[in-house]
Amino acid sequence: MSPPASSREVILDAAEAVVLESGAGHMTLDAVAAWAGVSKGGLLYHFPTKEALLKAMLERFIKQIDETRKKKAKGLKKGPGREIKAFILSNADRDPKKEQIGSALLAAVAHDPRLLQPAREAFRRRLTEFMQSGLIFKRAAVIIFAVHGLVFSELLSLSHLSIKERNDLIEELLHLADG
Template sequence: MVRKPNCKEVILDAAEAVVMEMGAVHMSLDVVARKARVSKGGLMYHFTTKKSLLKAMIERLVKQYYKDRAVVLEKIKEGKGRLLKAGILTALAPDKKRDRMGLSILVVAAHDPELLKSLKDAHRDHLNELTGSGLTLERAAVISLASDGLMLSEMLGFSPYSLAQKKNIKDTMIRMIEELESAA
């Protein structure tokens, strides 16, 4: 009987994988346990209820979210004029993690929307940080909305854009905001 050093993380990963493969509704505890190569008892040992598993999923996600945001804020602070560029680049960056993020949000939203509260707070915090860094609410919102839009697209498997197109789109947005910046 091998002790798993970070069993919780393994289970969380498995849960995400299950959602990706079978859809949010079909994420049952048995299936997750099997995927994580853990007995059901083992799973229940770490997460006493399904709700606690779901909660852990978004909590891990929110944690990652804040970590990413710290990087953005750092970039914004150091390069004053380029703050928007930094913000948008990060917001629109194609990220493997973002896909998983979308999936986790989807499961939780489907099972128990109330659990999204902490994510909602993180989202609002992000907006506040952006505006606090000298951006007007509107410009921050544009960045935020574009980021959300891209996430939704990836999350549902939409996003008809090629990688090259995505780059062009990003460039366009940066130009748009920079022009606005200099006009103000």
């Protein structure tokens, strides 16, 4: 039997559920507290402001992406391109729930760029990891920016790539990761 989820995690789950059910614009502290089954005071104990809640959601989102990347890496051959290939593959997976939450977080950071700090730190950490694994800066940066471009263009519904074109792009990025 799993231990009960912490109140903090229950609140974060509720915030995601509100976003998925009603959209980011309806994610109020009252709505999240009601969904989580906690008092507003209980929510405010963990997240004193909506911005604190959004920042925690973004941090958890980044952590989940990193965990997916680590799982993907375990299935890949060891070598200099292993970590960045796992990064490519983990971002290439389409997950409607993840995309909807990502879109909501993107909208939130558009209103408060200070919320981007966890994403900035994750970007720098990943770039450093990929370079430490043997990739040169230019190659690692090109791949990261290409992957982020693909992800953001899909989040914003800008990409009109066919499935084949998208798969070809992913294959080219994987090839580039090989050096």
